[in-house]
Amino acid sequence: MSARPYKWIGTRPNRPDGADKVTGRARFGADFALPGQLHGKVLRSPHAHAIIKSIDVSAAAALPGVKAVVTSKDFPEQPNLTVPAGEMQVNLRDVTRNVMAREKVLYDGHAVAAVAATTEAIANEALALIKVEYEVLPHVIDVEAAMAPDAPILNDQLRTEGIDPRPENPTNIAKRLDFAKGDAAAGFAQAEIVVQHRYTTQPVHQGYIEPHAALASASADGQVQVWSTTQGHFQVRGFCSRLLNIETSQIRVTPTEIGGGFGGKTVVYLEPVAIRLSQKSGKPVKMVMSREEVFRASGPTSGGIVEVKIGAMKDGTIVAAECMVALQAGAFPGSPVGPACMCSFACYDIANIKVVGFDVVSNRPKVAAYRAPGAPISCWGVESTMDMLAQELGMDPIELRLKNAAKEGTKTHYGPTFNRIGLVETLEAAKASPHYQSPVKRGFARGVAAGFWFNVGADSSAAVHVGEDGTVTVISGNPDIGGSRASLALMAAEELGIDYNKVRPIIADTASIGFNFVTGGSRVTFATGLAVVNATKDAVRDLKIRAAKIWEVEPEAVIWEDGMAKPASSNVGEFEPLSLAQLAAMAGKTGGPINGHAQLNAQGAGPGFGVHIVDLAVDPETGIVTIDRYTAVQDVGTAIHPSYVEGQLQGGAVQGIGWALNEEYIYNARGRLDNAGFLDYRIPVASDLPMIETVLVEVPNPAHPYGVRGVGEVPIVPPMAAIGNAIARATGVRFGDLPMSPPRVSAALDAVRPAMAAE
Amino acid sequence: MTDIKYAAPDTIEEAVAILAAANGSGRVLAGGTDLLVQLRAGIAKPGTIVDVKKIAxxxxxxxxxxxxxxxxxxxxxxxxxxxxxxxxxxxxxxxxxxxxxxxxxxxxxxxxxxxxxxxxxxxxxxxxxxxxxxxxxxxxxxxxxxxxxxxxxxxxxxxxxxxxxxxxxxPKRPKGSGDAYLRLIPRTEMDIAVVGCGVSLTMDGDTCTAARVGLGAVAPLVLLVEDAAKALVGSKLDDAALEAAAEACRAACKPIDDKRGTIVYRTKIAGVLLKRATAIAAERARSH
Structure with a gap:
């Protein structure tokens, strides 16, 4: 990279929230308490699918110490209305049913009732006294079974959307999506080589270490306060407002520090229940999920089926591509099948593309957003098939991708034409990386895969307050899940021309800053960053006015440079520069406090592309995969704080490695989750992994003053295929099914080499 | 919630007396890495906990x-x-x-x-x-x-x-002895054995003169696999002997299909680990 024009952007200072986090002082969701608070607990369904015939809470309510009991009767019916939640869309009629089951329970762990009591032990005792009469129904867990004509139907009212005419029969297929560019059939007719394969993936949980937690306090006058671990406290406010018929101005939500979210904390589970319990009991109510509840009842991302077919000429030019994606949405419609379809071939400039998607309900918890929702699933299929094509052609996998790479001006199969993007630069950087340039060690094999994510913009508000000593507070409203406070402070320091340590960022509650869309979609550093830059510019504009007043010149005659107001030229007059501290000290005499504000709907989020390289070994007897070296290369626009950008690339890669190798939900024959804990839901542990190397490619986004692109989601897209491609090259066996866990790898190797089993 | 009695006696005699008096509701607490987890999960509900860490x-x-x-x-x-x-x-x-x-x-x-x-x-x-x-x-x-x-x-x-x-x-063991334990887990740590295999050998030069094999997670109980030991004793730990011992381990397996592994996989891995653990134990035996 060439020399930076910036003083602060691109540097690596400590994060403002770092000291409290490493010393245990930071307060997370479960750390908040109020005097007199009650403990709220949820009764959950033991059945995957059942009609709720009756609920008798009388014995529970009569237990000494129990102060309130709620069931679905305490939550008003909601309209059939779809609203955005993070990167997903949710239907309010379904959300209220997910928060508290109404007619039916639809998955093991579905909330049925809740109690608030003076102690946790009494609350648990009360749950055991609630009598629920169920009529157990046949259930269906997996996508393919749920799509079958004779499958148990979750919702009798559901008809497949997206098919004309709309079918008349009840179904579990909520929606069909179609995307097309050119003429896929004609493209395949022209192709000299056609490769195709079928893939499946298992649902995987976001695996945030901090379970959901909320504390709600409803006052007698109708005002409500909530403390919650969430990626979007404005969304918590919005959902609670709708689900409980409370005006937004009556609800004040304070976000706590958040111990991981990855998309999974963009929806509500506990908050509406805690508020209702608080309203009924007149006391504050605190609710904290157990790990088991997190797994049984909070959203993973979908599992699914992906079928991919790619046609190419012998020189590697891809002329046609087809993809079918069927994703399980959980108990209610709304899987990320849309983004899965859109991301499938977004990396490539292909003339003829056909993509079909299906959104399918089954008796599992409703899926929630998870880091680039949908994209890792379709890309597992597409990037594995790309590798098959590279092998058929005898072509280097990076060269094949370069030959077909999308670039500025490429029209995607889902509509938009790319602006300035950095896939070619990223592929070139991957090719030139020390990892790719190194020889593959004996006994190891190398895999490569690419990935894409849109990144989003949306609504943000920010304020910049200049203190009386000239230090600055940056106020925004997005929970910090990836180091965003540091990035926002760096941008404000850069704009103001003052030291980073003179800028302190805080995350304000819903009553203390204007609306902000969730922390999600890799949007915060881009969109909220833009709001902070604009708010800082607003403060600088005022600072120049104040200097102009002092100097008795026109504001246009003042410039802002190196943290000081200076005369624009010698024509203005001879004035000593006025520092921010000096101007702050004189603020009372020049017009009062100096603050900047901005609010916007950010447009032009720059899409991101990543290329991952992995070297691994497969134990032919045990099927255990050992990752020896891993490099994540990504176009990050401009790395505002490179350490935290690298952290995003490493974190995404690690979650992808878990997805590839071990993570899965295991349901028993009765449809109950059998591995609701971190012992048997195997996310990677530190000793499983090498240091994840990173290469930051910087192709600035023209729609942001500092060139920011979102970086947090792209890195979870390529890992599964990169690993599968390396395994295929190590063993000669192409895996279609995730996870590539030791028993599965072992069985697949034994199937092609029967002699192995007996050895 | 019922109260739990806690005692931390200095002698085994006292510990035994307290435990016996608990009439079946007593649990021994050593490190607590199983008991405390079970308490928290509501699986264990002891009336008395006898902490034995003060007993010399x-x-x-x-x-x-x-x-x-x-x-x-x-x-x-x-x-x-x-x-x-x-x-x-x-x-x-x-x-x-x-x-x-x-x-x-x-x-x-x-x-x-x-x-x-x-x-x-x-x-x-x-x-x-x-x-x-x-x-x-x-x-x-x-x-x-x-x-x-x-x-x-x-x-x-x-x-x-x-x-x-x-x-x-x-027990005291002869010169030329060595042992090894291997387990298979899908991760590299923080996990529970899908199969575990312990092998202890005594070697006289290249010949195995004594062997014991223990096998875990493949049956309701940890197994002593005597047939595997027999296959090793008297051999030079050649491929045929190792395969015979591995076969004995596979034959001893009575595993279940569960979230941690399949019957097929556990049975296969029992043989794999036997061979690998034997190789390590033999190497250690030779260096003693």
């Missing part, structure tokens, strides 16, 4: 004429730092040190691992291979049992009411 005999390691007596409540970390044990019984030590994480090692004990009676307990197959015996004290006095006879089934032991496992005895 249960928390010390002694060596007499080449035999080791390891107190049942000695932590994994202490065992892992015991030079003589590490030299003579590296397989036993590595098995105990595989239980849980570094933090758990500071508390977890071989006695707890044995009495938790999980078929997947890491230390047990290595102890079985080592030919360890346990000393048990109860209201009727002391008795000895081979380690493989303590568990009665998953989560159940053959201990009578009031009985406590006091110590493990590892």
């Amino acid at each position: 005999e249960m928390t010390t390691i002694t060596e007499t004429d080449g035999a080791f007596r390891i107190g049942a409540a000695v932590s994994g970390a202490v065992i892992g730092e015991h030079e003589a044990l590490r030299t003579l019984w590296p397989g036993v030590v590595e098995a105990i040190n595989l239980i849980g994480s570094t933090q758990v090692q500071g508390r977890a004990s071989p006695g707890g691992n044995l009495c938790n009676a999980s078929p997947a307990a890491d230390s047990v197959p290595a102890m079985v291979a080592a030919g360890a015996t346990v000393t048990i004290q109860g209201p009727d006095g002391r008795r000895e049992l081979p380690v493989e006879k303590v568990a009665a089934g998953p989560g159940r032991t053959n201990l009578a009411k009031g009985e406590i496992v006091v110590s493990f005895t590892l």
Whole structure:
């Protein structure tokens, strides 16, 4: 990279929230308490699918110490209305049913009732006294079974959307999506080589270490306060407002520090229940999920089926591509099948593309957003098939991708034409990386895969307050899940021309800053960053006015440079520069406090592309995969704080490695989750992994003053295929099914080499 | 919620008396790495907890004429730092040190691992291979049992009411002996064995003169696989002998399909680990 024009952007200072986090002082969701608070607990369904015939809470309510009991009767019916939640869309009629089951329970762990009591032990005792009469129904867990004509139907009212005419029969297929560019059939007719394969993936949980937690306090006058671990406290406010018929101005939500979210904390589970319990009991109510509840009842991302077919000429030019994606949405419609379809071939400039998607309900918890929702699933299929094509052609996998790479001006199969993007630069950087340039060690094999994510913009508000000593507070409203406070402070320091340590960022509650869309979609550093830059510019504009007043010149005659107001030229007059501290000290005499504000709907989020390289070994007897070296290369626009950008690339890669190798939900024959804990839901542990190397490619986004692109989601897209491609090259066996866990790898190797089993 | 009585006596006699008086609702607390987890999960609801960490005999390691007596409540970390044990019984030590994480090692004990009676307990197959015996004290006095006879089934032991496992005895062994323990887990740590295999050998030059094989997580109990030992004894640990021993291990398996592994996979891996553990044990035996 060439020399930076910036003083602060691109540097690596400590994060403002770092000291409290490493010393245990930071307060997370479960750390908040109020005097007199009650403990709220949820009764959950033991059945995957059942009609709720009756609920008798009388014995529970009569237990000494129990102060309130709620069931679905305490939550008003909601309209059939779809609203955005993070990167997903949710239907309010379904959300209220997910928060508290109404007619039916639809998955093991579905909330049925809740109690608030003076102690946790009494609350648990009360749950055991609630009598629920169920009529157990046949259930269906997996996508393919749920799509079958004779499958148990979750919702009798559901008809497949997206098919004309709309079918008349009840179904579990909520929606069909179609995307097309050119003429896929004609493209395949022209192709000299056609490769195709079928893939499946298992649902995987976001695996945030901090379970959901909320504390709600409803006052007698109708005002409500909530403390919650969430990626979007404005969304918590919005959902609670709708689900409980409370005006937004009556609800004040304070976000706590958040111990991981990855998309999974963009929806509500506990908050509406805690508020209702608080309203009924007149006391504050605190609710904290157990790990088991997190797994049984909070959203993973979908599992699914992906079928991919790619046609190419012998020189590697891809002329046609087809993809079918069927994703399980959980108990209610709304899987990320849309983004899965859109991301499938977004990396490539292909003339003829056909993509079909299906959104399918089954008796599992409703899926929630998870880091680039949908994209890792379709890309597992597409990037594995790309590798098959590279092998058929005898072509280097990076060269094949370069030959077909999308670039500025490429029209995607889902509509938009790319602006300035950095896939070619990223592929070139991957090719030139020390990892790719190194020889593959004996006994190891190398895999490569690419990935894409849109990144989003949306609504943000920010304020910049200049203190009386000239230090600055940056106020925004997005929970910090990836180091965003540091990035926002760096941008404000850069704009103001003052030291980073003179800028302190805080995350304000819903009553203390204007609306902000969730922390999600890799949007915060881009969109909220833009709001902070604009708010800082607003403060600088005022600072120049104040200097102009002092100097008795026109504001246009003042410039802002190196943290000081200076005369624009010698024509203005001879004035000593006025520092921010000096101007702050004189603020009372020049017009009062100096603050900047901005609010916007950010447009032009720059899409991101990543290329991952992995070297691994497969134990032919045990099927255990050992990752020896891993490099994540990504176009990050401009790395505002490179350490935290690298952290995003490493974190995404690690979650992808878990997805590839071990993570899965295991349901028993009765449809109950059998591995609701971190012992048997195997996310990677530190000793499983090498240091994840990173290469930051910087192709600035023209729609942001500092060139920011979102970086947090792209890195979870390529890992599964990169690993599968390396395994295929190590063993000669192409895996279609995730996870590539030791028993599965072992069985697949034994199937092609029967002699192995007996050895 | 009912109250739990807690006692931390200084002598085994007192501990036995308290446990016997608890009338079946007593639980022994050593490191607590199983018991406290079970308490929190609501699985264990003891009326009395007898903490044995103040009892000297249960928390010390002694060596007499080449035999080791390891107190049942000695932590994994202490065992892992015991030079003589590490030299003579590296397989036993590595098995105990595989239980849980570094933090758990500071508390977890071989006695707890044995009495938790999980078929997947890491230390047990290595102890079985080592030919360890346990000393048990109860209201009727002391008795000895081979380690493989303590568990009665998953989560159940053959201990009578009031009985406590006091110590493990590892026998004096001839020169040219070595042991090893291997387990298969899908991750590299923080996991429970899909299969565990302990092998202890005595070598006279290239010939195996004595062998014991312990196999975990492939049946309701940790197994002593005598047929595998027979296949190894008298051989030069050639491929045919190893395959015969592996086959004996596979034949001994009575596993289940569950979230941690399949019948097919566990059976196959039993043979794989037998061969690998034997190779390590033999290498160690030759260097002694």
